Amino acid sequence: MARRRILHAVLGALGAGLLAVTLRARGVEQDGGRLPFVLLGREQGLPSGSVACLDQDAQGFLWLSGESGLVRHAAGQWRVWTSKDGLPSDFVPQLSAAPDGLWVASLRGLARFRDGRVELATVDGHPLDGGVGRLVRDREGRLWAALGERIYRQREGLAFEALPWAAPSPPFAMAAGPVTGALYVGYRGGLHARFPDGTERDWTAADGLPAEGPSIVLEDGQGRVWAGSGRTLVVKAPGAARFTDASALLPGSLTPNSLPYLDRDGSGWLPTQAGLLHLTARGAERLGPAEGLPFRWARAVFRDAEGSLWVAGPALAQLKGGGRVWNYGSGEEGEAVVWWLARDRRGRLLVGSDDGAARLGPGGLVRIPGTEGRRIKSLLEDRSGRLWMVSTTGPALWLDPGASRARTAPLGEAGAFVNCVAEDTAGQVWLGHSALGLLRWDPREGRLVQEVAPARFGLSALGVFSVDQDRRGRLWAGTTAGLLVREADGAWRLFTARDGLGPHNLRGVAFLPDGSAWIQYQEPQGLTRVRVEDGRLEVLQQLRKGSGLRTDLVYAVASDPAGRVWISTDHGLDRLDRPAHVGVEQGMANEDGSVHALLLEPGRVWAGTAAGFVRVDEAEAPAPPAPPRVSLLALELGGRILEPPFHLAPVPHEEATVAFRVGAPAFLDEQGLRIQVRLRGLETEWHDLDGHLARYAALPGGDYVFEARAAQGDGPFGPACALPFTVRPPWWLSWWALTVWTTAAAAGVLGLVRVRLRSLARSKAALEATVARRTEELRARNEDLSAALTKVKQLSGLLPICASCKKIRDDGGYWNQLETYISQHSEADFTHGICPECAQALYAEAGLPPPGSRKPPTDPG
Numbered sequence: 001m002a003r004r005r006i007l008h009a010v011l012g013a014l015g016a017g018l019l020a021v022t023l024r025a026r027g028v029e030q031d032g033g034r035l036p037f038v039l040l041g042r043e044q045g046l047p048s049g050s051v052a053c054l055d056q057d058a059q060g061f062l063w064l065s066g067e068s069g070l071v072r073h074a075a076g077q078w079r080v081w082t083s084k085d086g087l088p089s090d091f092v093p094q095l096s097a098a099p100d101g102l103w104v105a106s107l108r109g110l111a112r113f114r115d116g117r118v119e120l121a122t123v124d125g126h127p128l129d130g131g132v133g134r135l136v137r138d139r140e141g142r143l144w145a146a147l148g149e150r151i152y153r154q155r156e157g158l159a160f161e162a163l164p165w166a167a168p169s170p171p172f173a174m175a176a177g178p179v180t181g182a183l184y185v186g187y188r189g190g191l192h193a194r195f196p197d198g199t200e201r202d203w204t205a206a207d208g209l210p211a212e213g214p215s216i217v218l219e220d221g222q223g224r225v226w227a228g229s230g231r232t233l234v235v236k237a238p239g240a241a242r243f244t245d246a247s248a249l250l251p252g253s254l255t256p257n258s259l260p261y262l263d264r265d266g267s268g269w270l271p272t273q274a275g276l277l278h279l280t281a282r283g284a285e286r287l288g289p290a291e292g293l294p295f296r297w298a299r300a301v302f303r304d305a306e307g308s309l310w311v312a313g314p315a316l317a318q319l320k321g322g323g324r325v326w327n328y329g330s331g332e333e334g335e336a337v338v339w340w341l342a343r344d345r346r347g348r349l350l351v352g353s354d355d356g357a358a359r360l361g362p363g364g365l366v367r368i369p370g371t372e373g374r375r376i377k378s379l380l381e382d383r384s385g386r387l388w389m390v391s392t393t394g395p396a397l398w399l400d401p402g403a404s405r406a407r408t409a410p411l412g413e414a415g416a417f418v419n420c421v422a423e424d425t426a427g428q429v430w431l432g433h434s435a436l437g438l439l440r441w442d443p444r445e446g447r448l449v450q451e452v453a454p455a456r457f458g459l460s461a462l463g464v465f466s467v468d469q470d471r472r473g474r475l476w477a478g479t480t481a482g483l484l485v486r487e488a489d490g491a492w493r494l495f496t497a498r499d500g501l502g503p504h505n506l507r508g509v510a511f512l513p514d515g516s517a518w519i520q521y522q523e524p525q526g527l528t529r530v531r532v533e534d535g536r537l538e539v540l541q542q543l544r545k546g547s548g549l550r551t552d553l554v555y556a557v558a559s560d561p562a563g564r565v566w567i568s569t570d571h572g573l574d575r576l577d578r579p580a581h582v583g584v585e586q587g588m589a590n591e592d593g594s595v596h597a598l599l600l601e602p603g604r605v606w607a608g609t610a611a612g613f614v615r616v617d618e619a620e621a622p623a624p625p626a627p628p629r630v631s632l633l634a635l636e637l638g639g640r641i642l643e644p645p646f647h648l649a650p651v652p653h654e655e656a657t658v659a660f661r662v663g664a665p666a667f668l669d670e671q672g673l674r675i676q677v678r679l680r681g682l683e684t685e686w687h688d689l690d691g692h693l694a695r696y697a698a699l700p701g702g703d704y705v706f707e708a709r710a711a712q713g714d715g716p717f718g719p720a721c722a723l724p725f726t727v728r729p730p731w732w733l734s735w736w737a738l739t740v741w742t743t744a745a746a747a748g749v750l751g752l753v754r755v756r757l758r759s760l761a762r763s764k765a766a767l768e769a770t771v772a773r774r775t776e777e778l779r780a781r782n783e784d785l786s787a788a789l790t791k792v793k794q795l796s797g798l799l800p801i802c803a804s805c806k807k808i809r810d811d812g813g814y815w816n817q818l819e820t821y822i823s824q825h826s827e828a829d830f831t832h833g834i835c836p837e838c839a840q841a842l843y844a845e846a847g848l849p850p851p852g853s854r855k856p857p858t859d860p861g
Contacts, residue, residue, distance in 0.1 A: 032364030033326035033615060034292035036587030040316045045078035047071060051312035053259060054302035055097040059631050060665030062304060063102060064316070065092035070104060070113065074633055074663035075670050077692060086118035087111065094135040094259070096143060100157070103143060105132035110145050112158060115645045121145075123152060123160050134174035139181055146171040151185060165200065167192065172229075177219035178262060179238070184225070186214040191227055208234050208243030216254055221266015222281055228254050228270070233277075251275050251286045252296075261301040271298035276311065292327075293317065306625050306668040321587030321616075322668065328365070329612020331589020338608030341599040344381040349606070351613065352376035357389050357397075357406075368399060370406030378420040378596070383427050384443075390418035392434055414439055414448045420596070422467040424475065432464030438477055438484065457481060457494050465522075466508045466596065474532075476517065478506035483519065485532050493535060500539040502528060508596060510559040516540055518565065524552035527567070543576075550574065550581070556598035556607070566600060568593030568607050573616065581713075585669045588614050627718030628664040630675060630710040635660055635723075636695075646723060651699075653730040659695040660723070664710040672713040680705040701729025 040046050047068040055063050062073040069082035069090045082090050089106035096103045101114030103121075109129035110121040121128040134146040143154040149167045151174075152160040173186035181196040190204045191214055205211045214227035223238035226246075231253050234243035252274025261269040268279040275288025276298050287293055293311065300312040307322035329335045340352035349360035356371030357379060371389060374397065380388040385401035388409070395416045396409040409415050417434040424430065429441040431448065438452040454462035463480040470476060477484040482496035483506050497503045504523035511517045512529075519528040526549055529541035545552045549569075556568040565576040572583030572591035583591045590609040597608025605616040635642040638655025642648075651658065666673040676686040677694045681704035694708070704727065709720040799821075800809040807815040819830040834842070 031360055031362055033328050035287070035323065036320040036325055036327060036589065037292050037294050037311075037317045038320060039294050040318060044076070046316060047078075047080050050314065051300065051316050052092070052257075053094045053300050054310055054312060055095055055102075056302070056304050056665075057097040057102060058099055060305060060629060061631070061663070062302075062310070062665070062667065063095060063097060064312075065095040065104060066312075067091050070095070070102075073667075074631075075666050075673060075692070077633065077661070077663050079633070081113070087113075088118070088120070088129070093257075094132070096135055096137050098137065098141065098143070103135065105135040105145060107131045110135070110147075110152075110160075116643055119158055121152075121158050121160050123162060128152060128160055134171055136174050136176045136183070138176040138183065139178055144174065144176065144183055146174050146185070151183075163194070165192070165194070172213055172215045173217040173227075175217040175219060175260070177223070177225075178221060178266070179219060179223035182219070184217045184219065186217045186227065188213045191217065203236075203243065207241070208236075208245070210234070215256060216258065216260045216270060218260040218262065218268045218270070218279075220262065220268040220279055224279075226260070226268060226270070226279060230254060233270070249277060249279075249284045251277060251288055255297055255299055258298070259300045261303075263303055269301040271301060271313075273297045276301060304667055305665070308667045318667065319587075320585065320668075321582070324617040325582060325587030326615040326617075327587070327589040327612060328360075328614070329589070329609075331609070331611045333611060335590075335611030337594055337610050338597050338613040339375070339377045339594050340379050341597055341606045341608055341613060342379050342381075343599075343601075344387070345385065350379045350381070350387075351608075352379045352389065353608075368406055369404060370399075371397060378418075378422075380421045380423055380429070382423050382429055388421045388429065390421045390431065392417055392419055396421075396431075410446070411448050414450070419463065419465050420467060422469075424469045425473065430467045430475070432467055432477060432479075434463050435461040437462040437479075438464050438467070452477075452484060452492055456492070463505070465506070468509045468511070470511045470515070470517070472515070476509045478508055478519070480505045482506060483509075483530075483532075483537070487535070495530075495532070495537040499537040500528075501530070501537070507555075508557055510557040510565060512559060512565070513561070513563045518557050518559070520554045520557045520567070526552045527554055527557065548576070555593035556596050558598040558600045560600045560602075564600065566598060566605055566607075568598045573605065573607055573614075582614075582616050585671045590614075625668070625712065627716050628666050628673065628710040628712060629718045630662050630664040630708045630721055632706075632708065632721050632723055633661045633663045633692075648723075648725045650726040650728045653701065653728050656699040656701075656727045657695070657697045658699060658706075658725075658727075659693055660706050660708070661693050662689070662708045662721075663692055664718075666710070666712060669712065674711045674713065675708060676710075676717065677706070677708045680707065699727045701727050 050066055051064045052066040053064070057063060064071040064073065067090070069080055069087060070092055072079045081087055087104065087106065088108035088111050092104045092106045094105040101112040104111050104113055108131070109127060110132050112119045112121065128145070128147065130147050132145050132147050136144050138144065145152045145160065149170055151163045151165065151167070153163060155161045167185055167187040169188040171185050171187050175184045177184065183194045185192045189212070190202055191209055193201045203209050209227060210229040210232045212229055215229040216227065218226045220226065225236040227234055227243065231247060231250060232245070233247045233250050233254070235246045236243045250272055252272040255271045255273055258271040260271070263269060266281070270277040270279065274296055275286060275293050278285040278287060289296055294317050295313045295315060298311050298313045302310045304310065309319035309323060311317045311319070336353040336355040338351055338353045342350045344350055344359070351358045351360060351365065354375050356374050357368045357376045358365040359368065375391050375393050376389045377392055378390050382388065387399035389397040389399070389406065396411055396418050397406040398409040399406045414433065414436060418431050419434055420432040422430050431439040431441065433439055436450060437454050439448045440451045442449050452462070454460060459481060464477050464484070466478040468476050473488060475486040482494050482501055484492060484494050486492050495501060501519065502521050502525040504521045504525055506519055507522050508520040509517050516529050516531045519530055526542065526544040528539060531538045531540055543549050551569045551571045553570045554567050555570070557565065559565045563577065567574050567576065570592050572581060572588055574581050582588055588609070590611040592610040594608040594610060597613065599606040603618050605618060607614050632644065635646060636659035637651060638657070660677070662675060662677070664673060664675065675689040675692070677689050678684070678686045679696055681702055682696065682699070686709070703724070705722055705724045707720045707722045709717045711717040801807065801818070802815065806818050808818055808821040809815050810821065823829060
């Protein structure tokens with residue numbers, strides 16, 4: 001027996017040692033990087049009390065259970081259900097989401113929550129009440145529950161049946177095997193397994209289990225069975241009869257009453273008092289405070305469909321970026337600005353910052369002595385093993401091979417105020433000076449040679465920011481005057497704005513496999529892709545904000561041999577081909593980039609920021625998620641709040657102000673969630689929703705359909721949800737009111753017509769009487785006129801008149817005086833007088849003055 005124990009201990013130590021070797025081989029030791037966790041608490045809407053379990057429903061919403069009931073998390077919106085809403089108990093230690101609803105295990109029974117209703121599970125027609133200890137779902141989708149010493153299996157719907165086997169004591173743990181299909185039940189002193197073929201198996205302390213029995217059990221995707229309690233962890237390989245000790249992997253004691261978690265990739269997570277233990281096919285990893293977890297002890301773990309990891313402990317923590325983003329430095333103001341990232345000959349990461357230079361090792365950053373307080377803008381370890389560190393605020397530094405402390409490089413005045421340092425394929429070291437142009441280090445002479453001086457192009461000063469070599473061996477330098485290129489024949493050419501480049505200083509260059517290159521500027525000018533051939537520069541492409549870029553301010557651009565291009569901006573990191581973005585929402589502690597601080601490696605991106613630097617593991621990038629599906633969470637109607645399922649009667653007119661609360665499961669990037677809505681019957685076009693509430697005030701009567709859809713950023717929109725409803729018109733516009741109004745109006749019109757007709761009849765009679773009277777009057781007047789006319793003698797025809805005496809001859813031949821003739825033949829009478837002309841003639845003949853011409857006598861006195 002003693003030999004057996006010794007052998008088991010040796011085998012356990014070897015197993016733990018192999019896992020530890022795998023752990024070290026993966027390079028997951030803490031190097032100072034921290035994963036970006038965010039805490040969620042009361043400020044974000046989470047109720048008080050710790051979270052015991054997490055799951056995700058078919059719509060994609062996250063559900064949490066614990067001491068304060070059931071909580072739904074829907075993209076920043078929280079909804080809590082308790083016993084007041086029908087739950088058997090406020091304390092829900094476990095839950096399980098299924099297509100037929102959400103199952104909750106509580107202190108007072110097992111229930112299904114579906115469509116806002118709570119239904120109790122039954123056994124033989126009776127409620128399955130009492131404290132449910134454990135709840136698991138097997139690979140066939142059936143639910144298993146532990147209640148007391150009995151195990152119950154779902155038969156159909158709400159109906160369960162009890163297994164004939166009873167545990168010797170209330171189960172500590174329960175798990176379903178994804179590979180073997182077995183149901184594992186841990187109890188005091190042992191572990192029981194029930195396999196799909198009906199066979200059963202028990203293990204005890206004699207088989208390597210903890211003496212008190214396992215408090216956690218997990219079968220991972222490789223078929224390994226893990227069991228443990230306290231500081232003891234054991235594992236059984238597939239097909240093995242015994243468990244071996246793996247306690248050395250534990251970062252701390254296993255958390256009592258915790259829930260191990262089987263991840264989507266088949267790996268397993270074990271909560272401990274010092275973080276999480278992640279068991280993978282390649283080994284084991286620890287995730288605790290040193291790696292960024294914001295608390296020590298953990299109780300439950302869950303990974304949602306987008307890849308976000310959630311950890312429940314004293315609070316709820318969400319891992320941003322899907323575990324592929326690591327931050328070095330706090331990301332807060334006051335942290336050193338990182339200006340340069342490179343690799344030395346041994347593969348160690350070199351970091352240049354405002355506070356000197358450092359190497360990144362297993363224990364984190366190690367400062368290079370002699371660089372403290374220096375701004376290091378560029379680093380290079382040349383072929384001789386000498387480390388160059390240049391600065392724009394002082395002299396360049398050297399760290400000689402085998403030396404432990406940096407010293408001032410013996411470069412003279414030209415070695416100060418240098419922007420960059422680079423080495424070409426021939427081993428020549430080039431330095432870009434802030435004013436003196438391009439310098440070359442001559443190792444034989446031990447001095448700097450001014451390769452390109454400002455005077456060559458008629459300039460008083462020439463600043464060089466970067467030096468790079470393309471695949472054809474040509475050197476490209478970004479300068480204050482433009483793009484400087486050395487052709488294969490050794491001739492230098494300067495390309496400026498006259499050749500199509502931007503009008504500002506050129507900062508950096510990134511070469512593409514087709515021979516073209518991206519140009520980055522000091523000012524916000526975006527990116528320009530150019531080709532230099534036969535001494536000519538051709539502009540191929542221009543990217544600006546809104547047309548390929550999210551910002552015009554580009555701090556660095558880099559590419560790899562495969563043509564993968566990344567840029568660092570004031571809005572984080574962006575990949576140009578197969579566009580991708582990494583910012584604060586994806587886990588960056590600080591997304592304000594630094595000039596030239598961008599390093600691309602196979603499957604990995606390093607970038608300097610204004611406060612530390614960041615690492616992005618592209619190999620861990622999840623597949624692009626499907627477009628989010630938006631759901632209608634609640635409806636505010638006339639002061640009432642309705643929740644699904646909606647059974648809407650026609651909405652009264654006084655409640656016609658309607659608000660729709662929508663949400664979509666977008667936990668990876670909630671800020672990038674874009675929701676559009678429209679109300680058919682009122683509008684035809686979609687419009688963006690600012691927030692999660694769409695309100696429509698005082699809707700007129702009619703039929704409507706509310707629709708909502710969601711997209712992630714600029715991605716495609718997912719399917720729309722729709723809710724038809726009807727708004728009743730006001731009572732005075734209802735059908736019966738309109739009928740009454742129409743009838744009354746018709747009666748009123750008819751009455752008016754009748755009154756009008758009567759009035760017209762009276763008017764007609766009066767008019768006819770007036771016409772008759774006037775006609776009679778006219779007739780009388782006509783008779784009087786006719787009688788008068790009969791008395792009128794008219795003169796007509798030709799009247800013979802004497803040309804001298806003016807007598808008129810009548811019908812009898814007699815000549816009559818004119819006035820006599822007219823008097824006889826008309827009613828006219830005559831009086832006599834004398835006209836002035838005749839009077840003048842007659843009185844003149846008599847010698848008398850004409851009448852009226854005499855003057856009054858004058859007064860003699």
